[in-house]
Amino acid sequence: MTHNVNANHTTKVGIWHTTTVQSAQGRRRPLQQQQHFQQQHQTYQTTSLAGHKRSLTDSDASVASAVSAGASASSGHQNEAVNKRQASSRHGQSVGTKELPRLVASPIVLTDDDLGSGGGGMSEYTQRKAFPSTPTSTIDPLLSLSHPRYELPAKLVANFAGLGIKTIYPWQKQCLLGPGLLTGEKNLVYSAPTGGGKSLVADVLMLKRVLDGGGSRDAKALLVLPYVALVQEKVRWLRNVVAGISREELVGSGLDEKQKQQKQLWVPRADKDTIRVVGFFGGSKVKASWNDFDIGVCTIEKANSLINAAIDDCSISKLKAVVLDECHMIDDGYRGYLLELLATKLLCLGQEIQIVGMSATLTNIRLLKDWLRGHSYETHYRPVPIEEHLVYEGKVYPAGTTASILKTLTQLDSNSKNRQPHQSVVGPREAQRHVRYIKSSEYKVLQDPVTNVIVSLANETVRAGYGVLVFSSSRAGCESDAVLISRALPPLAEADPVVREKRLDLLGELRSLSTGLDPKLEITIPAGVAFHHAGLTTEERELVASAYDAGVLKVCVATCSLAAGINLPARRVILHNARMGRDLVGPAMLRQMRGRAGRKGKDEVGETYLCCRKSDLEAVVDLMHAELPQISSCLISDKRRIRRALLEVIAIRLATSRESLDDYISRTMLYLSEEPLSVQQTVEESLVELQNMEFITMDQYHNFEATKLGRAIVAASIDPEDGIFIHAELQSALKAFVLDGEMHVLYTFTPIPDLNTVSINWRIFWNEMEQLDESGLRVMKFLGLEPVQVNKMLHGGTLKETTPEEKETARRYHRFYLALQLRDLCNEVPIHRVAQKYDTPRGMVQNLAQTCQGFAAGMIKFCESMGWGAMAAALDHFSDRLKAGARSDLLALAKITFVKSRTARIFWDNGFKTVAAVANAEPQELLPILMQAQPNKVRLEARDEQKYKDKLLAKAKVICDSANRLWQLELRAEYEEE
Incomplete structure (x- = not known):
């Protein structure tokens, strides 16, 4: 039996509706009172309040919000009437704000299973988990960072407290007090769930190494993160953590007199007594200078480059700690292997550098522990528990029951084929399985059951006063979901006055950006909804993320990359499906997305809802119960990676003899996870190939040495195979560099594109080619790009990529197409205009500009290393224009x-x-x-x-x-x- 709430009908409902209101208003009844209230209020009269405009602080309006936002408007004509009343009552919005017709979200109905004794009639909003209370620092003094055992300066402890960290969890204490960790003698690998506080452990250990310094006032630390957004976020956090701390305060902090005498002290200098936190990532304006920071927060590529430079110039002795966040990415086929390279180099140095690796999705932590020769720790503690659900055909199933869902639904499907037209599809077995269901909608735009579910779940959460993260598989899907959800939420005029002003301020800030206000954000933000994906510029994404984090926005619809790319927790996480593009996400990514549910200090519980279509049901159920894959080394899966590993250590002179190279390889994770003979054979073959490529040579003593080209490739931080292409391009350019225009320089600054990720609009290519001046046409001719070929492509031709020569030619066409966009950016064409012209998202155009800045710096280093001083000077002169965009x-x-x-x-x-x-x-x-x-x-x-x-x-x-x-x-x- 199921229960619904219909207008003007006396209906049996559960206590869930009332407790949601209590939750939104912050009022709680003791458990006995709730049970008594439930017994006394099994039936009552309900009247539709949807469409009546009232203040959010009004009790009646809260009731209207709680009862699933217009659940009473069940018929089509009722929905349209509500829609018209809402449209006619809108006021108080800026003239420029666009609005689409309002929608009424479908009601969410509870079943007997959820109303029975098992569910207690309460929703996830009001359930309290009975788990042992966490001891406080008064019971366990070691849960306070001010305890002498941690030897942290008082100012640092005060800064942590000011940021909301007044005590630590018991697992954090146990982890920090592991053997040799606080003294920096041992490395550490640990795993903790997303939202479990894992970053604090690494922060404390890293700061101790920088502050103690082993007697050196120039102690450095590197924090390595996979994404630029995480780097930027972490830089802001750490600057707040170390604010006001000078090295002068750190002399013997927390030590007794004898320890102070034994500790080598330094004389503070005015220019270096502050802790400097600097971010390094592709396209950043800051040049990677080892002497200008104490804590470097880096992307993987920048960290590897910094370590190579420090080893080469012998300044690596200043490095005291390296933190590898998201270290499960070590088996990422595209860039994760660089984590293994940089960590292995540190293990070979023979100096005390504490390496700390952490992740939320590590399974075979033992392998990493053995590789890093350190201590390991695992915890499954989450301060906010998560309740997980699967949503299929509008029905909500607890995740714990999904193992039997397939069998049940298969039987139901079989029975439904034999049932009579008048018989109900919902059978008794099914009612025992799902706990809630979402009624279908009368609106055409909500006919898709998954879309309807997402709008209803988001609407329910927001009207109860909580935040929602919705993950979509594509940028277009993000925008579509955001617009539909915004149409079902209260308009701007009905928002709290303070929130209304902040949303208008947000619109003003977005409008004042150089790209202007995105027309879809202009629609969604007044209702407290926004989207977040790579198509937005960095500034737009930062404003959206900040507004959501501050509660100005209640719904953020994002692509899957947000799950790992930035820290934005929510009360409820809704997955539109389990796909990233066309492919199913892996178990690790699924855990990352679901792990965003639950906001410490704001929520008692987190909720996840994974929506699933019939065609994906079997795969999704398997995915939900799949074990996390065990990580492994990527070095041997592609010989290019092992070649780069060998070339780097030879070029920076870390290992040049056969014995030292063997020692280096024996310290890789690869050596622990593969057969030694197979690894040895791959190394032998790679050394021969590097010699054939003329990247290394062998002297009379059988020691290896990098050639000028090999050193240039390492200095520019590019792959050896890309280095061959770059070297050939620049070598040709030396003979006939076109300097009476800018296209040749811009082409040189354009990164080598991945042919699978860059698509050319040949109509645009043709139009731009026809407008090139004589200098630009000479560049095309010099590069071997033919107008005849462009014309063929314009009329449906194909660009062959079968032979190496054809692939190089295709690279040049793609690279020149990107260089055309870069030309417009350097000639003061705004990003949004370039995006419109080339039919490319604004964020992609901005990312091109930023990536080109980093690549240009690499090309200048390449030319300098090759001894091409004049070319380097010419490129360096133009690089300022690239940064300025003018x-x-x-x-x-x-x-x-x-x-x-x-x-x-x-x-x-x-x-x-x-x-x-x-x-x-x-x-x-x-x-x-x-x-x-x-x-x-x-x-x-x-x-x-x-x-x-x-x-x-x-x-x-x-x-x-x-x-x-x-x-x-x-x-x-x-x-x-x-």
């Missing part, structure tokens, strides 16, 4: 904060042609210029227009301050020259 006359202005590309040109056109001119201007003078620099925007109401100007005025003040600092540096340089 022509040469604007390079000085483009150094000012917020003044880049098109904005710099508008400053120039308005008479502000020098840094000094901007520095001597009043912020109010710059306001009209900044208004002019903004992309076309819709007309705003007077109140919103003033707020928009206030934001630009704040930006103008930052610009003036930045210009003043730059001008002072210019004056100082001129004074010193005199």
Whole structure:
């Protein structure tokens, strides 16, 4: 038997509806009162409140929200009536805000299984898990970071407390107190669930190595993360952690007098007594200088490059700790093997560098422990428990029962073929399986059962006052889901006044970006919904993430990459399906996404709902119960990786003899997971291939030495195979470099594209080719790119990629197509205009610009290592334009904060042609210029227009301050020259 809530009908309902309201309003009844209330209120009269506009603080409005947001509007004409009433009552929004017709989410109905004694009639919102309470620091003093055992400075402990970390969990204490960890004598590998507090352990150990320093005031640490967004987030966090801490405070902190005397102390210097945290990632403006940081937060590639440079120039002795986050990625076929390379190099140094590896999805932790020769620790503790569900054909099943779902549904499907038309599809066996179901919708846009479920589940959560993360398989899916969910949520006019103002502020901030306000975000944000994917620019993603984290947005719809790419927990996580693109996600990615459920300090429980279609049911059930795959080394799966490993250690002179190379290989994870004879054979073959490629040579003593080309490839941080292509391209360019234009330089700065990820719009290619000047056409001819071939492709031809020569030619076409986009960016065409022109997402265009900056730096290093000084100088001169996104006359202005590309040109056109001119201007003078620099925007109401100007005025003040600092540096340089 099932129960529904219909308008104007007396209906038997569960206590769930009322307790949801209590949860949203923060009111709790003791358990006995809840049971009594349930017994006394098994039936009552309900009347539809959907469409009646009231304040969210109004009790009746909360009731309306709780009863599944218009569950009473069950028929089509009722839905449309509600829709019209809501549309007619909207007010208080900015004139430019777009809205689509409102939707009413389908009601979510409880079954007998959930209303019975087992479910207690309560939803996940009000259930409290009975698990042993965590002891406090008053019971266990070691749960306080101020305990002398940890030897942390008082200021650092205070900073942690200010960030909300006043005590640690028992598992964190046990892990930190493992043998030799606090003293840095042992390495550590540990595994803890997402949201279990695993990062704090690594932070404490890393900070101790930097602060203690082994008597050295120049102690360094590296924190290695897989994604740029994580690097940026971690830099902000660590800067807050070390704020106000100087090395002067760290002398013998927490030690007794005898230990202080034994410890080598340093004399603090004014310029180096602060703890400097710097982020390094592709396209970042900061050059990777080993001497300019104490804690380097790096992507995998940047960390490997930094370690190579430090070993080569013998400054590696300053490195005291390396943290490898998400170390399960070591078996990632594309870039994870670099983690193995950099860690193995550290193991070969013979100096005390503490390596800390952590992950939420490690299974064979023993292998990593043996490889790193350290201590291991595993925990399954989560401060917020997670309740997991599978949603199939609108029915919600507890994840624990999914093992028998297939059998049950197969039987039901078989029975349904034989049933009479009047018989119900829902049988008694099925009712015992699912605990809730979502009624089908009358709206055409919600006819798809999965989409309908997502809108209803998100609507239910938001109206109860919680946050939702929805994972979709594609960028288009993210935007579609976000728009539909926003149409079912209360409009902006019905939001809390404070939240309403913050959402309008968010719209203003997005509108003031150089790319303008995305039209779909303009629709969704007023309802508290946004999407987050690679198609957005970095600035847009940061604003969306911050607004969601602050509670301004209640729903964030994201692609799967967000699960590992940034830390945004939610009360409820909904997976549109278990796919990333067309392929099913793996067990590790599924765990990452589900692990985002539950927000410590805000939620009592986390919930996950994995939606599944009939065609995927068997695969999804298997996936939900699949064990995490065991990680293994990727070095031997592709000979290119082992070749790079050998070339790097030879080029930086870490291992040059056959014996030292054998020792290096014996310290890899590969050596522990594969047959030694097989590994030995692969090494022998790779050394021969490196010699044939002319990357290494052997001297008379049978020692290996990197050639000039080999050293250049390592200095540029590129794969050996890509190095061959780059070397051939640059060698040809030396004979006939086209310097009367910019296309040849831009082509050289464009990374080698993956042919599977870059698609060419041949119509656009043809149009751009026809507009090239004589210099650009000569570059095409020099590269062997033929207009005839472009014309063939335009009319349905194919670009052959069967032979190595054909693949290289295809690479050049793809690379030149990207170089055309880069040309527009360097000539002050805004990112969103380039994106429109080439039919590419804005985020992809911005990522191209950022990646090219890192690749350009590598090309300059390559030329310098090859001894091509003139070429390096020419490329270096143009690299400033790449960073500025502007022509040469604007390079000085483009150094000012917020003044880049098109904005710099508008400053120039308005008479502000020098840094000094901007520095001597009043912020109010710059306001009209900044208004002019903004992309076309819709007309705003007077109140919103003033707020928009206030934001630009704040930006103008930052610009003036930045210009003043730059001008002072210019004056100082001129004074010193005199």
